[in-house]
Amino acid sequence: MxxxxxxxxxxxxxxxxxxxxxxxxxxxxxxxxxxxxxxxxxxxxxxxxxxxxxxxxxxxxxxxxxxxxxxxxxxxxxxxxxxxxxxxxxxxxxxxxxxxxxxxxxxxxxxxxxxxxxxxxxxxxxxxxxxxxxxxxxxxxxxxxxxxxxxxxxxxxxxxxxxxxxxxxxxxxxxxxxxxxxxxxxxxxxxxxxxxxxxxxxxxxxxxxxxxxxxxxxxxxxxxxxAARERKVMLRLGVALQTDDVRVPLNTDALNSALDTSRLERWSGAAYDLPDELDLYLTLNLSSVARLHADPAVIDSGIIEPSARFGVPALVSEDSFAYRTRRENADTGGYESGVIAHGPNAEALADDYANVLREWAANHRRRGAATFRYLPGPAPATLPQDAVLRRHGIVTVTWH
CATH class of the missing domain: 3.40.50.150 (Vaccinia Virus protein VP39)
Known part of the structure; x- marks a missing residue:
C-alpha cells in the first residue's frame, strides 16, 4: 500500500x-x-x-x-x-x-x-x-x-x-x-x-x-x-548529580568548584567490558555513589567524559568526585577502564574507584553475577556493606 x-x-x-x-x-x-x-x-x-x-x-x-x-x-x-x-x-x-x-x-x-x-x-x-x-x-x-x-x-x-x-x-x-x-x-x-x-x-x-x-x-x-525519593543537583548548566541515598553528600558549590580544578586520570589496568554489568557493580559497590549526567554540549567541550552522556556512577565526597572512563588498550582485550577525578580529594577517590574496577574485572566480569534479595521490614541497626536501604525493607546483593 x-x-x-x-x-x-x-x-x-x-x-x-x-x-x-x-x-x-x-x-x-x-x-x-x-x-x-x-x-x-x-x-x-x-x-x-x-x-x-x-x-x-x-x-x-x-x-x-x-x-x-x-x-x-x-x-x-x-x-x-x-x-x-x-x-x-x-x-x-x-x-x-x-x-x-x-x-x-x-x-x-x-x-x-x-x-x-x-x-x-x-x-x-x-x-x-x-x-x-x-x-x-x-x-x-x-x-x-x-x-x-x-x-x-x-x-x-x-x-x-x-x-x-x-x-x-x-x-x-x-x-x-x-x-x-x-x-x-x-x-x-x-x-x-x-x-x-x-x-x-x-x-x-x-x-x-x-x-x-x-x-x-x-x-x-x-x-x-x-514515587522515588531522589535528590538531583545541577553543578552547572548541563552537569547534574543524582542519587536516592540520603547518606551521599551533595554539596553543590563545592562539587562545582571541584570541576574547575585540574582533572586527575587514573588507569586501572582492568578490562572494560559488558558496560551494563559493570555499571550495576559500580553502582552497588562504590561507597558513596551518585549518578553523573552531562549533556552533549558539555561533553563536546571536553569538561566531562562521554561516559556521562547517559549517566555514569560517580564516587562523591563533600568537595570531590570521581567517575569511570575508558581508553583503547589491546593488552586488556580492547579497552581499559579508568577514572577521572576532580577536587581536593581526587587522589583518594580515584584510588578507591580504580580498586572497585579491578575487583569487578578480576572476579565478576560476566553476566548474571549478582543475586538480589529483598528483606522486608525495619532495617537492621548495622546495614551490610552491600545493602540498599528502601522505605519498606532493604535490598542486598551477593556477587558470584
Whole structure:
C-alpha cells in the first residue's frame, strides 16, 4: 500500500510477523508460548495514534501521556523489553496474574499466556491511561482482562497471584506486593537503585524475595505513594548529580568548584567490558555513589567524559568526585577502564574507584553475577556493606 506522497505503508500483519522473527533472533523471545502471544496480539491497535511501524519497532517506545513539561509519564514499552520481561515472568496456563502499570497491550499478551482458564488484572493510577487501555482491550477481543484505577502501591486488588509484573520503574517493593504473591509466586519488577534500573525476577523466599534473573530495563517512574525519593543537583548548566541515598553528600558549590580544578586520570589496568554489568557493580559497590549526567554540549567541550552522556556512577565526597572512563588498550582485550577525578580529594577517590574496577574485572566480569534479595521490614541497626536501604525493607546483593 502507498500513501498520497508515494511512500510505502506496510501491512500490520507483516510487521508483526517480522517483529516476532527479530525478537527470536535477538533472544528477546525464547519460548514458543511467548512467541505465540506476540504473534496473536494486534499491537498497533493499542497505539492507534502512532504509525504501525513505530508500534512494531523492537526497541522504541510509543508515547501515551506527557506531563506539563512535555516529559513522558506513560508509554507503551518497547516490544523487546516486554518480551524479555514476559520470559522472566514464566506465565503458565490457568495462572492468576496482576499487572501494575497499564497500557493494555501487555495485559493482552498476559491473557494469551494464561489462556481461557487464567485471570489477568491490570492496575494503573491514571484514568487517562487505563480508560483507553480498557477500550483497546475490548476492541481487540481481550474483554476478560480486568482493569482497575488504583495506586499501584496501596491499591493492589485482594487475592493471591501466581505472577505479578510491574511495568513502571519502582523504587521499592511494598508489603502489598509480597502479601499478594502466592507461596510459589514470582514478581518481575524494574527496580531502581541509586539511579540505575534492572528488571529483576524475584521468587518468594520465606517472608522475602530472592532473584532468579535480571536484565537491563528503562521505564517511566512510578507515580503516587511509590514515587522515588531522589535528590538531583545541577553543578552547572548541563552537569547534574543524582542519587536516592540520603547518606551521599551533595554539596553543590563545592562539587562545582571541584570541576574547575585540574582533572586527575587514573588507569586501572582492568578490562572494560559488558558496560551494563559493570555499571550495576559500580553502582552497588562504590561507597558513596551518585549518578553523573552531562549533556552533549558539555561533553563536546571536553569538561566531562562521554561516559556521562547517559549517566555514569560517580564516587562523591563533600568537595570531590570521581567517575569511570575508558581508553583503547589491546593488552586488556580492547579497552581499559579508568577514572577521572576532580577536587581536593581526587587522589583518594580515584584510588578507591580504580580498586572497585579491578575487583569487578578480576572476579565478576560476566553476566548474571549478582543475586538480589529483598528483606522486608525495619532495617537492621548495622546495614551490610552491600545493602540498599528502601522505605519498606532493604535490598542486598551477593556477587558470584
Amino acid at each position: 502507498t500513501t498520497m506522497d508515494g511512500s510505502l505503508v506496510r501491512d500490520p500483519d507483516e510487521l508483526r510477523a517480522d517483529m516476532v522473527r527479530a525478537l527470536r533472533e535477538q533472544e528477546g523471545i525464547k519460548s514458543e508460548r511467548v512467541a505465540a502471544a506476540f504473534a496473536a496480539v494486534p499491537r498497533h491497535l493499542f497505539a492507534p495514534d502512532a504509525p504501525a511501524e513505530l508500534a512494531y519497532n523492537l526497541h522504541r517506545t510509543v508515547p501515551v501521556k506527557k506531563d506539563g513539561n512535555g516529559l513522558d509519564i506513560s508509554v507503551m514499552s518497547a516490544a523487546h523489553l516486554q518480551a524479555v520481561m514476559l520470559e522472566q515472568l514464566a506465565v503458565g496456563p490457568g495462572m492468576k496474574v496482576l499487572e501494575i502499570g497499564s497500557n493494555g497491550v501487555n495485559a493482552a499478551y498476559l491473557q494469551e499466556l494464561v489462556g481461557p482458564d487464567g485471570e489477568v488484572t491490570t492496575v494503573d493510577i491514571d484514568p487517562d491511561v487505563i480508560g483507553p487501555a480498557r477500550v483497546n482491550l475490548d476492541a481487540t477481543g481481550y474483554s476478560r482482562v480486568k482493569t482497575i484505577v488504583a495506586d499501584g502501591e496501596s491499591g493492589v486488588p485482594a487475592g493471591q497471584y501466581d505472577r505479578i509484573i510491574v511495568t513502571v520503574a519502582a523504587w521499592d517493593i511494598p508489603p502489598s506486593w509480597i502479601g499478594a504473591l502466592a507461596e510459589k509466586g514470582r514478581l518481575v519488577v524494574p527496580l531502581t537503585m541509586c539511579g540505575t534500573t534492572r528488571s529483576i525476577a524475584f521468587d518468594r523466599d520465606g517472608d522475602g524475595l530472592i532473584s532468579d534473573s535480571y536484565g537491563l530495563a528503562h521505564f517511566v517512574p512510578m507515580q503516587g505513594e511509590g
